[in-house]
Amino acid sequence: MSITVENSSTYITALWEPVADEIEAVNLEVIGTIPTALNGRYFRNGPNPTPGEQVDHAWSAPGMLHGIRIADGRAQWYRNRWIRTSFLDHPIDNGQQADAKDLTNHNCNPGILHHGGKIFATADAGFPYEIGPELDTVGACDFGGRLHTPMNTHPKIDPVTGELHFIGATRTTTPYLTYHLLSPENNLIRSEVIDLPEPAQQHDMAITEHYVVFYDHSVLTDAAMKAYTTSPFSWSDTKQARIGVMPKGGTSAEVVWFPIEPTFVLHTANAHEDAQGRVVVEVNRVTRENWDLGFARLGGAAPTTGALDMRNPVPESYLHRWVLDPKTRTVVSSRQLDERAIEFPTINNDHVGRDHRYVYSIAYPRHDARDTSYSIVKYDVTTGNNQELSFADTAVPGEADFAASPEGSGEDEGWLISLIHPTNGDPAELWIMDATDIGGTPTARIKLPRRVPYGFHANWIPDSDL
Template identity: 40%
Template sequence: MSDPSYLSGDLAPVPDEIEAHDLEITGALPAELTGRYFRNGPNPRPGEDPGHWFGGHGMLHGVRLRDGRAEWYRNRWVRTRKFTENAPFVSDTGLDLTAVSANTHVIRHAGRILALVENGLPHEVTPELATVGPYDFGGRLTTAMTAHPKQDPLTDELHFFGYGFFPPFLTYHRLSPAGELVESREIEVPGPTMMHDFAVTENHLIWLDLPMVFDLNREGMPYAWEDGYGARIGLSPRAGGPTRWFDVDPCYVFHVGNAWEDDHGRVVLNAARYSPDAWFSLWRGIGGSVDPARHAGAAGAAALHRWILDPVSGTTKEEALDDRGVEFPTFNEDLLGRHSRYLYTVGSDAIVKYDQRDGSAQVRKTGGNTGEAVFVPAEGAAGEDEGWLLSVVTSGESSELVVLDAADLSDVASVRLPRRVPAGFHGSWFAEG
């Protein structure tokens, strides 16, 4: 009997933790790229079948770069209570927010490195990828934490949310630049949905209230598409106040690009959007349960989409920006919440750079499964795309950390990794002075 799709091919887990030093480099690494690249993703232990790609234990892959050298690679599982004790997430005493996979993202804020998954607490790890343990901001965080917090580049505040299976279904949180949880407030929504990402502009928080709804009676990943729930986008004032909701065509969104307010006060949001057909195909392919009679022939790919929300008139405009399949949109986060021109996305074997000013797209084939392209700005950059893109590219049993010039997607360098890195989710670059 063959392994399910989420345990085979590019998604197949690796069996152990290793490390290697003085890695082979092709090209020349910029000396300015001194720091650590970390990437997170699901990786069940040998013999485990989590039933869904999203269920595997979190594994961090790290590469240390310094002064033009690749000093080390190492991979480590995030040692949550689910990993070390097989602790249940749901029990007679309620939910254990430490019994999670911590498999989705890894960020740094206020000196702490945190591995994230949206249904539980963050887990702090060291710069060498050892797990310190769950972190609840001095006991103040009592909800889960999204894997996609947003750090305001002007204030260094960290904005995030937690969604729950029971009321309150959605709670907004804000950290100070020092890492103190200084604000928590409920955002009223009608039910528990799988809200993976959100966006922030100068004056607004942007919510994606979409029809993937929690269903405790479902086996495996407990979510199902519910047509009757509807689809809408919400705008909450960052300063506080009621949320304004805008109905949109049914869809699902895992990942937003950037968002901003235009000269007319309208909110512009770009994201990788799944049509209902594409969603059902994707969900079935990674282990989700769907009605087999629905949308059986569609390809499970998202495409770049834009919504323009007008808080004054209450109107919504939405438009497809491209029809090719892309995911994991990234950008120069020095412009988070403000107008940005460039957006970097990945296809199955390519990086696609969009110019949001003229609508053009530049495609760079990579020759393998291509991970999220993390943008690293050059020191003292004069242009928005002056810097590098870092991505893990895997072909067969070989993986490389690829460094491209973000301006023209040309080769800068690649670091040969000592093992295949399974397809995963999100990474970050942590610069060192």
């Protein structure tokens, strides 16, 4: 099945081409040995239009989950299911989603997480959707009627308190940003309006031990700003990009805003406080040029004439670090940490908001041809001694989620789990890799029964967390 679009480029390539049906397979073939300590599910979310549906952008398509069940050293099943939101049968314009009166009507295609014994599919445009452990859609969740804004795609769970921090943003109506706090039992216990002068796109955030971090950056979401696509997302050359740092338990008036260079922060690797009490924020930073390229690759019109390099299927971004001092209200430093084009940075989630040493990410070919291969990168942000597992041009790895070893104590003692997409259209594989040495032979390769379209975010969900 293929999909046509009305603009000059399309996100539908061999990697993104959707599948037309839902299937299930059991007792999957395994090359290598699945660690017996891994008992759980790997769920991956992504865009997948229904057969015959025309979609102009990857961010506008209905969401589909792909899941692999692992237990007792076996790959018990694979299945894929559309997320059954009301959007699936009654799609609305992407620019209206975050302001719809019905916050259940959105495509729900980017995120997946688990918290408080439940699994949630998340998006920036509406309520999270609860997902059952067998991949069924339970329904939209507003936490007992207390949530009145969307939930962003990337909430942050404090590994010490068990609380979940998230934000809700709207695109055309105030307040443009609201901060929320969930208890470990999924009770919404706090909501705080954060004053913003205009609606910047809100996809991610960060926490530290004592602070919450917001991004008020260069991409605006006013539906009236339609620079060269039908999407409401537009880069502003005049807006001052900022990072906001608010004490946990604080108010909007207590947010310290730090001006930064023109930037779009798509994803946070992590944030923490250093020995001087400064806030260190590590993200994958997108520049103006790479915003235009990345947005076009996902379906927006090409910003320049000529062929669009589609080898990198996602926005081109680079690992970047800011050091911010809340006491002096100054940006101490701003530095790009690597020249690879990367996406989907992850860490050992026991270190969310705390000091970390390792960041795992997916690297893609750069548009300037400096790098031409796909790889998984293990960054050592302390020593700079990084590791890389290259796939050359034969396969594209998906977001690598970290699963800690129950017998390990080191930050990288565990496994990276990633969905691997062959570029020739062969069936996908789920790779389990020793996180202490990602360049070695995979611990296990689980062979799936079909090609899986490339997608967005993944989550390893241990049985012990359900």
